[in-house]
Amino acid sequence: xxxxxxxxxxxxxxxxxxxxxxxxxxxxxxxxxxxxxxxxxxxxxxxxxxxxxxxxxxxxxxxxxxxxxxxxxxxxxxxxxxxxxxxxxxxxxxxxxxxxxxxxxxxxxxxxxxxxxxxxxxxxxxxxxxxxxxxxxxxxxxxxxxxxxxxxxxxxxxxxxxxxxxxxxxxxxxxxxxxxxxxxxxxxxxxxxxxxxxxxxxxxxxxxxxxxxxxxxxxxxxxxxxxxxxxxxxxxxxxxxxxxxxxxxxxxxxxxxxxxxxxxxxxxxxxxxxxxxxxxxxxxxxxxxxxxxxxxxxxxxxxxxxxxxxxxxxxxxxxxxxxxxxxxxxxxxxxxxxxxxxxxxxxxxxxxxxxxxxxxxxxxxxxxxxxxxxxxxxxxxxxxxxxxxxxxxxxxxxxxxxxxxxxxxxxxxxxxxxxxxxxxxxxxxxxxxxxxxxxxxxxxxxxxxxxxxxxxxxxxxxxxxxxxxxxxxxxxxxxxxxxxxxxxxxxxxxxxxxxxxxxxxxxxxxxxxxxxxxxxxxxxxxxxxxxxxxxxxxxxxxxxxxxxxxxxxxxxxxxxx
Numbered sequence: 382x383x384x385x386x387x388x389x390x391x392x393x394x395x396x397x398x399x400x401x402x403x404x405x406x407x408x409x410x411x412x413x414x415x416x417x418x419x420x421x422x423x424x425x426x427x428x429x430x431x432x433x434x435x436x437x438x439x440x441x442x443x444x445x446x447x448x449x450x451x452x453x454x455x456x457x458x459x460x461x462x463x464x465x466x467x468x469x470x471x472x473x474x475x476x477x478x479x480x481x482x483x484x485x486x487x488x489x490x491x492x493x494x495x496x497x498x499x500x501x502x503x504x505x506x507x508x509x510x511x512x513x514x515x516x517x518x519x520x521x522x523x524x525x526x527x528x529x530x531x532x533x534x535x536x537x538x539x540x541x542x543x544x545x546x547x548x549x550x551x552x553x554x555x556x557x558x559x560x561x562x563x564x565x566x567x568x569x570x571x572x573x574x575x576x577x578x579x580x581x582x583x584x585x586x587x588x589x590x591x592x593x594x595x596x597x598x599x600x601x602x603x604x605x606x607x608x609x610x611x612x613x614x615x616x617x618x619x620x621x622x623x624x625x626x627x628x629x630x631x632x633x634x635x636x637x638x639x640x641x642x643x644x645x646x647x648x649x650x651x652x653x654x655x656x657x658x659x660x661x662x663x664x665x666x667x668x669x670x671x672x673x674x675x676x677x678x679x680x681x682x683x684x685x686x687x688x689x690x691x692x693x694x695x696x697x698x699x700x701x702x703x704x705x706x707x708x709x710x711x712x713x714x715x716x717x718x719x720x721x722x723x724x725x726x727x728x729x730x731x732x733x734x735x736x737x738x739x740x741x742x743x744x745x746x747x748x749x750x751x752x753x754x755x756x757x758x759x760x761x762x763x764x765x766x767x768x769x770x771x772x773x774x775x776x777x778x779x780x781x782x783x784x785x786x787x788x789x790x791x792x793x794x795x796x797x798x799x800x801x802x803x804x805x806x807x808x809x810x811x812x813x814x815x816x817x818x819x820x821x822x823x824x825x826x827x828x829x830x831x832x833x834x835x836x837x838x839x840x841x842x843x844x845x846x847x848x849x850x851x852x853x854x855x856x857x858x859x860x861x862x863x864x865x866x867x868x869x870x871x872x873x874x875x876x877x878x879x880x881x882x883x884x885x886x887x888x889x890x891x892x893x894x895x896x897x898x899x900x901x902x903x904x905x906x907x908x909x910x911x912x913x914x915x916x917x918x919x920x921x922x923x924x925x926x927x928x929x930x931x932x933x934x935x936x937x938x939x940x941x942x
Contacts, residue, residue, distance in 0.1 A: 432486060433502035437512055439483050440503060444515040447658060447902035450532050451665045454479055460534045470526045474500055477524070497522055529891075531901075533908075536853055536887040537588055589613075592884060592913070613883070614914045615668040618823035618874050620777065620907035621659060622785075622863070623677035623703045626652040629728045631786040632906065635864040639896045646900075652703055655904040660710040662909055663739070667714070670762070671739040672775030674825045675782075676720070677703040681733050683721040683752045686712070701732055708739075715742045719750035721758035724779045727786070734782065736775040736824065745771070755779070757803045757824065759810065769916070770814050776803045776824035784827045787865045796827040797836060808845060811877060817918050819879035822846065823872075825907065830857040830870050837875075846875040849882040849912040858888035863906040867894050874912045886911035 442448060449455045449470075459470050474496055478484045487496050504518045519525045587593045591613055609615055624630035628637070639645040648654045663671050678684070679702045686693050686708060698705045708718045722735035738760040740747065748761040748770075757776035764771070778799030784791055804822060811820045826833070830851075837846055850857050850873070860872040876882065886909070895906045 429499065429502055432499055433505070434509055436483065436486055436499060436503040437509055437514060439480075439486065440516055441512050441514055443480055443483065444526060445902060446515075446528070446531065447661075449526075451661055452480075456532065456534070459530070459532050463530065463532075463534060468530050470530070471519070472524055474522045474524070493522075500524070531890055531893075533889060534887050535592070535884050535911075537592070537884045538853055538882060539588075540881075540883075541588075589883060609667075609669065609913070612915055614771070614819075614880065614916070615666060615670075616773070616821050616823065616874060616912050616914070617663060617666065617668040617671040618674075618775070618872060618910040618912075619663070619671065620674040620825040620860075620872055620905065622675050622905045622907060623652070623734060624675065624726060625906065626650055626655060626703075627677075627726060627732075630726065632864055635895050636899060639899065644896050644900060649899050649902060649904075652700065652706070656703070656707055656710065658902055658904040659707065662904070663711065664714045666911055667741070668911065669741050669744055670771075670773050670821065671711075671716070672773065672821070672823050673737045673739070674775060674777035675734050675785075676707065676737050677701065677726070677732060677734055678705075678720060678722060679731055679733075681722045681725065683719075683750075683758070685719045685747070685750055686717045687747055704735075704737065711739055716740065717742050717747060719747065719758055719760045721750075721752035721755075723755050723777060724782050736777055738773050738775050740773070753803050753806050754799065756799045759807060761810070761814075770818035772807060772810055772814065772818065772820040774803060774807050774820070774822045774824070776800065776822065776826065778803075778827075781825050781827035781871070784866060784871075785863055789865070791827075793828060793832040797832055800826050800828065801836070804842065804846070808842075817879065817916075819914075819916065820877040821874065821880075822876075823874040823910070825872050827871050833857075833873060844878060846877065847882070849874045849876055849914070850885050850910070852882045853885045854888070858908075859892075860908045860910065861906065862893050862895050862898050862908075864895060868892060872907060872910050874910055876912075876914060879917055880914040881917055882912055883915050884913040 443452065443455070449459070454476075455470070455472075458472055458476065462470060474487070474493075477500070478487045478496075487499065500522075501518060504514060504516070504524075515527050516524045517527055591609060622632065625633050625636055627633060633650070636645060636650055640647045640650065679699060684692055684704070693705055693708055695705070700706070704718070704720055708716075711718065716739045718737055718739045720735055720737040722733040724734055726732040726734060736756075736758045738750070738758055740760065740762055744765060745762040746765055748763050750758060750760045753759055753774070753776075756778035757774050759772060759774045762771045762773060763769070776799075778796075780791055780796050780799060784796065807820055807822055811818060828836075833848065834851075836842065837848065848857070857870040857873070859868050859870055861867060861869045874885075889908060898906060
């Protein structure tokens with residue numbers, strides 16, 4: 382009996398131990414799982430904070446004013462919302478995902494809630510105090526710019542397109558906006574297209590589908606993969622003010638004082654920094670022709686990339702030769718250049734400022750170029766498709782430089798005189814060209830709008846030249862934020878009667894000075910001017926015409942020094 386009781390006790394102890402061991406194992410498993418969850422949560426918070434800091438840097442970069450102005454996706458949103466009367470840009474997280482680098486970062490979050498939490502964390506004010514965020518979260522998945530609308534939108538002519546055709550964008554509506562007014566040149570009057578999916582932004586609609594295709598962002602938000610159709614011509618005129626990077630230039634004094642006050646980053650005054658933004662501006666529109674004024678070079682001589690390739694390819698080119706360094710960047714986008722000097726930089730015997738004409742080689746070929754009286758450079762171009770001739774003149778005379786440098790005693794007649802001389806040379810060259818040839822005369826003339834308007838009404842030039850901006854906007858927009866000419870209209874794009882203006886880049890919505898432009902990373906104290914033209918004559922069906930081998934000599938007969 383005792384043995385039987387002992388056996389039962391042993392069996393009960395063994396059974397109790399067998400029941401106790403799984404509980405201990407389960408307790409250990411639970412502890413281990415909790416530890417793993419704590420570690421995962423810690424790692425998740427660390428990863429979220431790291432990704433949020435990266436996103437914050439990208440938001441600060443993308444929504445810097447200069448970058449917004451030159452981002453096709455963001456400008457498509459802005460132009461649509463400007464038409465709706467909004468003063469601040471709003472966009473969703475799905476729109477952010479369409480920006481390449483932000484899209485890759487948000488793409489790591491599989492769920493919308495995770496993406497929203499990431500954006501919310503990036504907008505937290507105490508996440509990284511060294512980065513000022515230009516956007517804020519105003520609703521669930523909706524962001525808004527924190528600065529007012531100061532963006533320039535394309536303003537289109539309300540005339541019926543001569544070359545109408547179906548829109549090249551799939552799914553685009555056939556409706557075209559028709560409500561823009563000349564009194565509101567800064568607002569592009571357009572209709573908006575509702576996104577067909579959560580990631581498709583609103584698209585601006587144009588009366589001319591060629592413009593819609595040209596400004597699409599199908600491959601990259603920065604540059605379009607499309608060129609303008611053959612019957613359209615895009616021209617940029619830009620007074621780039623190279624001497625802002627030269628300490629001895631009178632126009633650089635205000636910028637240097639702003640740097641000392643801390644209002645402007647000193648890096649924006651260096652040419653190495655400015656040329657990056659300048660190339661971004663010029664290549665953003667992929668213009669057929671870019672006319673630049675105030676571009677710095679070394680040696681008081683005219684140069685052309687097609688005939689002086691060795692001069693442009695010199696390995697040890699000094700940093701002060703802005704012309705060469707700018708050409709090397711523009712050459713990557715298939716641009717050639719012709720340059721003519723106008724004036725020596727004060728205090729220097731080797732550095733000069735002059736005018737340049739850049740042209741798109743894939744569409745145009747150069748027949749010849751000439752220096753006109755040290756006030757302009759004239760280039761003769763030929764369309765590769767059918768040989769149509771185009772004369773392009775970029776002008777800024779010594780009197781205009783004197784005005785930039787503070788000479789307030791110059792009269793309008795003194796400023797207009799060099800322009801009249803240049804115009805006469807261009808007009809004579811145009812008369813000797815083919816009947817279908819056209820001409821562009823643009824630059825920093827230094828004259829006020831009333832002086833220009835009165836001159837264009839004179840019998841000798843009346844009907845020969847038209848003012849592109851006055852034709853679309855009903856008036857000339859301010860173009861200069863320079864120290865001595867801030868708020869003035871000094872830059873113009875004139876065209877001959879063979880062309881018709883179909884669109885221009887609108888005005889800056891508010892007044893601005895030199896510090897305003899430089900603090901927003903714009904590389905000059907003048908605004909970039911852009912005009913798009915169409916040929917009045919029918920370009921197709923005519924016999925192909927090869928560029929004239931005598932074009933260079935023909936121009937040089939009209940060139941005077």
